[in-house]
Every structure is written in C-alpha cells, then in structure tokens.
Amino acid sequence: MATIYDVARRAEVSPATVSRVVNGHANVDPTLAERVRRAMRELEYRPNAVARNLRRSRTTLWAVIISDIGNPFFTSLVRGVEDVAQRAGFSVVLCNTDEDPTKESQYLDAALTEQMAGVIISPSGRANHVNRLVDARVPVVVIDRQVSGAHVDTVLVDNEHGASLATTHLIESGYERIACITGPEGVFTAMRRLRGYRRALEDHDREYDPDLVRHGDFRSDGGYRAMASLLALRPRPDAIFAGNNLMTVGAVECLVDSRIEVPAEMGVVGFDDVPWAHLVRPSLTTVAQPTYELGREAAQLLTQRIATPDRPPTVITLETKLQIRDSSLPRSQP
Amino acid sequence: MATIYDVARRAEVSPATVSRVVNGHANVDPTLAERVRRAMRELEYRPNAVARNLRRSRTTLWAVIISDIGNPFFTSLVRGVEDVAQRAGFSVVLCNTDEDPTKESQYLDAALTEQMAGVIISPSGRANHVNRLVDARVPVVVIDRQVSGAHVDTVLVDNEHGASLATTHLIESGYERIACITGPEGVFTAMRRLRGYRRALEDHDREYDPDLVRHGDFRSDGGYRAMASLLALRPRPDAIFAGNNLMTVGAVECLVDSRIEVPAEMGVVGFDDVPWAHLVRPSLTTVAQPTYELGREAAQLLTQRIATPDRPPTVITLETKLQIRDSSLPRSQP
DNA sequence: CTGAAAGCGCTAACAA
DNA sequence: TTGTTAGCGCTTTCAG
8 A cells, every 4th residue: 555655755855845745635736646647557556545544533424323323213224324424524324232231342342442423323322422432532422312311412302292182182082992002111111101101191091001012123023023922912902003114014014914804893093004005904003203314413423522512411302203104993882 | 541651640550551451462461451440430431432443453444335225135235244243353344336347446445544354345346346355465355246357255146047947947937039128237146147048048949149138237227128128029038037126126117117027928027036026926946045155155264365365266156946926827838 | 563654645733 | 835843542573
C-alpha cells in the first residue's frame, strides 16, 4: 500500500501538501495539486483511515446496535439511519445482538475501542451498558427502548398509547375476553405496551386479569407458544393483543394450526406492522409504527450530539397509528 | 480516556509491560502483572484499537456487504457468518447496499481505508469492485453471486439445478404454460436460475418462450409488477416460477389482488424460502437454500484466506432442495 | 523478565 | 502557499 510519503516523493512535494490535497483543507497551488493528484492515481493511493483516525482521534463510522436483524422493524429503521448518516458523511455499520447481553457488550466494546464516531442502540438489557458509552463520552442515541437512569438522547414511540388504542378497539368491537402477549419481562417496550393494554381495560371498567397475559420473546416462536398456552384457558379468550410484529405472526400461525377462525373465533391486533401483511388471511389489524422516521430522528439526534456534545439530552416520542383491517372485525352479536 | 502510559505510570512499570499484560504475549512477573491489572481497573483503561491497528497494520473487523438487508435470505446468512467470526475473534459489521453500485463502492472504500481484516460480499455489480479488494490484498470471499474474472473464494448454491428442479416439478404436476420471473439482467443468480428454467423446459420438449419471462428487481414490488404483466398475456400462463423469495411474495400478492386461485388457476414455485411461509395460504412450494450454512462456509473460507493469503481460491457450491407444498398441487385434469 | 525507543501513516501547528 | 516537525496510542524489536 502506497503511503502519503510515497505520493509526496513522486509528486515532489511534502506530505503535508498531499494531505491538504486529499482533504481539500487549505489552498494549494493548482499546479502542485494536479501533480499530487496524478501521483495518487499512478500509485493507486488510498488514505489509511486508521492512521487518520488515530491522528484526528475521531472516526467516521457509526455503529447501529440492534437486537434482531431478522425483524423488519429494525431493517426499516436502519434505512432511516443510513440516509441521514450518508448525507452527514458517516458510514453505518450494523451490529446484531440477538437480544443477547454478552453479544451486546462485545459490540459496545468494539464501538468503544474502535473509537466509533457514534452509536445508535436499541438496548437489550440494563442501563449500565449504555452508561459505559455515555461515560466514555461516545455520542450515543437510544432508540425504541428507554433506559431509565441514563442521561441520553432517546427516540421512542408512544407505546402505551398505541397499546391502549389497540385494546380499546378490540373492546369496542365487542370482544369480551381479551388476552395479551407482551415481550420479555423487564424490556421497556414490553412493559409499556402491557401497561397500555391494562389501562384500556380499566378505562372501560373491565377487570385486568393477569392470567390472560403471557410474556413472549418478541420472536415468532414465542408468540406461537404464548398463543397455545392461552388457548388452553377455559373459558378461552376471544381476542388477543400481541406486543410486536413477529409474535403476532407466531400467534396467528398457532391459530391457523389450531383451526381457529380469525376474527370469528378470535380477534387479533398486533403492535407494529407485519411484513407482507397483505398475504396473511385475514389481513391483520396493527398498531403501525413510523419505523423509518424513528431511524431518521435518531440519526439526526446523533449528528447534533456529535456537533455539540454538551447539549442537554432530548427525548423524542413519535406517534403510532391504529391500522384497522380484517382480523378485528366487529363481533357479530350472538 | 486513559492511555497505556497512564496505566504504566500508575503501576510503576513501562508501557511495554502494560502492553504485554494486555495482550498476554510474553511472560510477565505475576506481581507486576497484578499491579498493572489493578491500575487498568482503577483507570478504566480501554485499549485504543485505532492505535493498535495502526501499529499492527491489521484490524479485527469483518465487513459483510449485502444488497438487501430487508431480505431474510441475507439475515440468516449473516448469522452464519457471525457465529464463525466470533469464534475466530473477529467482529462482524454489516453494510447494506440496496443493490446500489454507488453505495457498494462507498462501503468497499470504507473497508479498504479502514483496513478491515476481511470482507464477505454479495456483489451487486461488476467484477471490478471485487477486484479492487483482491488487488489491495484484502481477504475477501464472494457469496451468493459468482464474479466472472475475479480470482477469489466463492460460496454459491446450485442455482441452475434448483431452478430446473422447480420447473420440472411444475411440468410434472401438469402445468402447461409455465412463466418465469427472474432477477435483474446481468445479476449472476438471476441468469443461472433463468437458465435452469429454460433447460428444464427443453429437457421436456417444451418450447422456451421469451414472452413468458420477466425480469424483476428481486424485491416484492418487482414480483408484483412482473406478475401483473404476465397476467395480461393471452393465453395466460397457468404457473409461474419466481426467481427469489421476495418476488414470490409480490407475485402471490398480485394473484390475491387479482382473485386468481393458487394453485387451481396458477401454480407457484419460488426460489428461496419465504419467511412465515406457514401464514401464506396456500403454503408455498419453494427451492430451499441453506442460507445459514452459506454464511458459515463463507466465514470459514475467510478465516483460511486470512491465515494463508496465498492459497489458491476455492469455489464451494451448496445444494438446494425442493420443498413441495400446496402452491404447486398437481393440476386436476380437465 | 523488563525498559527504552522507534515508528505504524497521517494531520496540524508553526515557521519560513 | 509550502515544508518541517511533533505527536496520536500502541507494539515490538533490541539491550540490559
């Protein structure tokens, strides 16, 4: 690999001049600049970002740390991040933790030791992970899940409100025994969505019954198992609110396998849109999240945090929207 | 951020000794080592990977460059890569090109300038991109799509054979006018799958009719549009072979919207499994690819390439398997 | 077994 | 406008 010295020698200038041409910083005599550019071309010179990063003590890479690369929620979000990052001159790399705190910790280490310019993270676990970044003064934005006790920019959706909308919709459509499949205990979004479900019930003078609640793993399998367990109840629930997209899919798979008709025998509303929802019969009522915008907002916060590290942290909450489709058609009266 | 000098001073040793403790390279007196470790803890010392990388002129990051992060094919593949990488002490970062050569080029630049330890790429475009890596002696493995004229490790599936199996299956199930939706012109997998389709037809003394072929974009929308265009034909096709998972989804969506019964009015076979295939009615016959293994094999080749840069390139071809489900049920005789 | 010192490739004062 | 030079933080000879 040619270095900046090789180029300098060939162009008969100093390394500093080459650096100036490469970075377009200072004014360089056009003749020299041209000579430098030619030398670069001839030597196929490519700046060594590692050396540059060391010298400048900053990099141009953002890490986006997410918990499930297989969930379209995150892939859409990542696109939002990418589009903003690119315009601001950063490259985005993705790190997939599979909801595993060990993996998350490893990627945090990588982000720290590699001196990444910034991190956008949907934290799987406790606050201390995020605080490691904050303490090390790495610009960081938390996305999707609030971290209590971390003083950090955050982008959320109105989980509780969305869940409440969904549940209210089921109530008003005439469903009587509405169950809930929420996410893992201790995960922020899972707790908020459960709270919204509960609030809606209580607002309509329904009893909140913990027996009708299951905790899944935010993946399809968990939704399937939770649904199966709910189906064993007597009396059986006649509707369910599922706390994320993949668990909705799993729950519906279970209903299909059990030959239970949706919505005739079981109303279904899910949180977050299901990919290829059109293909699923019947079409699914969901609480739609602005996933792409979530990514955009996070990326914008991150650029601002990088520009002004000492600004006070912001929390942005985006709105969800209830998309009524066929899986929650009004209950025909007996 | 504490540096190695800070630690050395506190532990009253030389930076070299700290380095030895950190890397466990040479033998260090246990007393000193303990002093160093304590100093590290007290200062929350974290080695600066940028400086280390510069000094060692190698890094510990792999880039996986893929064309569509929204396609489960790639997400499963990435998991295969991650599992191997982690064991070998590398971190994996993902780069999404959205099939855009400009983005691809940018990520290649990033991989080069950041001196990444290795690259696994599913190239969207021409050979020259990959050759930039090979020429720069960056360890690289090409995955999913062969690059003609690049002397490089490659992991593929038997696209032609799989496509031929799928088409033969439709023929033997009694379908008469079998159309094909393949991928973008010039994309390796698209060409091979089209060739398999054609070969199967000709092997069964059917005429290959270019009017029955459409080129989609490997995404759902493209599949939808291609299907719509095929439906305008008179006589209409009575079966289709779709060249990847998302286009299969799009094609089926189009059929649903057009109220065309599958398989009664249109047999469907897709290449690559569709996520949540259970939910799609009827269940879809597909050519299943070993996506996770694809990633594993690629990662293994990459570790070998890094260990022995001058070994001759290998091409590995994994087998696909026809998964027969309901969307291609034997045609009932008229 | 330990320390001194050179240098990875680049940038940014500072001087000329 | 250009060049000289001193590091960024780390590893790794080479002496001791």
